[in-house]
Amino acid sequence: MNMDAEIIAVGSELLTPFRQDTNSLYLTEKLNALGIEVRFKTIVGDDRARLAALLRTALNRSQIVILTGGLGPTEDDINREVVAEVLGRPLREVPEIRKRIEERFARLGRSMSGNNARQALVPEGAAWLANRLGTAPGLWIETDGSQIILLPGPPRELEAMFESECVPRLARVSRGSPIKRRVYKVIGLPESEVDQRIAPLYKAYQNPVTTILAVSGVIEVHLRAHGENEAEAEALLSELGDKIETALGEHVFSSRGESLEQVVGMYLVLKQKTLATAESCTGGLLGERLTRISGSSSFYRGGVICYSNEVKTKFVGVPAQLIEEMGAVSSPVAQALAEGVRARMSASIGIGITGIAGPTGGTAEKPVGLVFIGLADERSTQVREFRFPGDRERVRLWSTNAALEMIRRRVRD
């Protein structure tokens, strides 16, 4: 039987329209891997009475209760005190924690403020969790039937502490079967078509559970399996996963979490090809995505952001007459951009993108969302015409997805 956990994020700023709790996504992934299910996620402000009531409810319904945030040095940071109060345990100063905080301040050349001393207070009987990246230690409290874990709010501190201090402890108490996940990323098929192809396969399985999501123009097929041990869960993932991969064929570009640009970069390095880009409507987004990858200088020569016609002509060699006759957004201009940037940057492959991202600039003949993408290599040049729905951001994103997919297919074959 898997253990139940819940996550309580504490902080009034998380109840504004401006901030999201993202720590819970990281924690969920780690808890699931240990065979622990997350049943509730709650956000509450810096309010003692509300947090105390919520904590009592949580201790009645969940075996593991994780509180994030609220461990800082200020008056607003109430988690330590509320937990001590709800459990009826006095707070005691731990000299070792105080010493560490003082040393940390000394290393930074500052002296500890009185407020920081509050961070050395620990409820009776609690273990404290070292914070390598900040001053606030975490806390681990066992009660009759529950584990309460207090973690700092900053993601870097929380993640480092959870990994080193909590995962080993949880592995000891968890009696659950491990949960493993796998994500197949699919491009070039609409969500409905993906579902139609694979529904007969995944409906035959209660375990793994399959979910289909559309994320930034990529369709993701999520499998989630539990088994007696990790190997059994993995075997279940592979059994269904292999069938899904066969049904979706070449549209699957990743099953290990890689992004489309990472897969493209990998193929380019593998085949020892280089790439150059000439982008109009995407304004550098394709170059930006390619250079997110560390080491991209080994395959990416560079690009021209040809936002004006003069730059298309002067930097990429697109004849001014061609632009005038066909329009900047046209198949021949996409071809000339791809071929021109390939030749001038001495790359194996050249990409040219020209289109109308909107919201203005569309006409009846050339509407917003019309995009031409050219790909030139030593053999030939291919131009594809797309009509992307949606707003400016979406048209630009989908254009770069389509360009990356064209490169992937060309290089893979």
Add this chain to the structure above:
Amino acid sequence: MNMDAEIIAVGSELLTPFRQDTNSLYLTEKLNALGIEVRFKTIVGDDRARLAALLRTALNRSQIVILTGGLGPTEDDINREVVAEVLGRPLREVPEIRKRIEERFARLGRSMSGNNARQALVPEGAAWLANRLGTAPGLWIETDGSQIILLPGPPRELEAMFESECVPRLARVSRGSPIKRRVYKVIGLPESEVDQRIAPLYKAYQNPVTTILAVSGVIEVHLRAHGENEAEAEALLSELGDKIETALGEHVFSSRGESLEQVVGMYLVLKQKTLATAESCTGGLLGERLTRISGSSSFYRGGVICYSNEVKTKFVGVPAQLIEEMGAVSSPVAQALAEGVRARMSASIGIGITGIAGPTGGTAEKPVGLVFIGLADERSTQVREFRFPGDRERVRLWSTNAALEMIRRRVRD
């Protein structure tokens, strides 16, 4: 006295590491504007017993309880039934809803599946809320002391329904004073320095409440005021806001929500200046940010992504010898990039960025995070040296922030 609301997002997919509840951000903003405070946000899976227990707790502590999601046609969609069960009210089919759903399917050329008939069920005494953009109607139920609102999960449907059906109803029941917000965006000062300058000002006010956040290298000062009416709340925002703006001076680039690139674009258009960019380590991110703005073609000529040294030389005219002698990451190369791209693209202003984004490529002398940014205009060229902490993504983002800020200052003066 302001009313208390809480938001419950229902859906097992929201308890995975892959999905966030974003509807609550929209709802919080709208509720606050009506003088309603959000006290709790909870996420729970598609589980009848857990949702029922949570709903009972919520009805005990909040005057307005909003449930999102769980109104679809499938077995997983439990909100309608759980609410009816908790309130002890039978579900009755509403012929008008059924007719609307059938008409919607007919318009799409499909026939209604049996499952969709469930969407016409309404708990006794509840009002239903028309859904212009989907099949699932919302529900509004008054109980002794609470309002329960059920909304569909898809953001487009939820937002349209909330705006047209809920805002007018809530305005009638809310006895609270309106809450207004303002955000000052600050660049070029660390968070601690911002706080030091403005703490004496905002600490004199209980209303507005001030919060300082660091978001992607920009410091945001959030003010939140409530008043008898919107004008009074606005006046309070202006009173404190003007003092804060004076204390932070030229570091404030926005008080109306604009992004840094929008402000820069606005100045460039206003002063009739054009811009060209030569980016090495940022790989097109600066161009991408500038061209997010619709209409950017009026000031942005284009750019070169000079990821290889040959491209720096051939496309921007940086002497190969200079690169060899000084290194590609150096002040003279940043200067040559800025001046070269300005001249070759016939722009008023040229920007050159060269640096080491990491994680590899750093040396003792030129560590990861070292970035030179050059700005050339008709008067002179300025080069600034930066050492940004953090990972590749952060170094690239902060580099483009710094470049945009250099442009803002140059063009504004």
